Amino acid sequence: MEDVLKKAFSLGVGALLITKEKVEDIVSELVKKGEVGQEEGKKLVSELIEKGEESKREIEARLEKIVESITAKLDFPTRKELSELKSEIERLKEKLDKKE
Secondary structure (H helix, E strand, O other), X not given: OHHHHHHHHHOOHHHHHOOHHHHHHHHHHHXXXXXXXXXXXXXXXXXXXXXXXXXXXXXXXXXXXXXHHHHHHHOOOOHHHHHHHHHHHHHHHHHHHHHO
């Protein structure tokens, strides 16, 4: 069972499907069944949670790169570009108001 959990997390699947509470419940069951010791169980929970967080960060980074790639291909303006355009529009509005 311990190997199955570690494999799931190493694949990143566990990071998305298993919450900290669920991991603690599963490891608690392993401790009750005598498959792992109390200290080993605590260590296992910590390792699995850390691997889950690491997988989450990796997935977020990959998704961010994908989104950046797609927006670049579609030629969407960046936030900075939009902000610059808004500033320019405001500047031009003020200039027009002064002429009136």
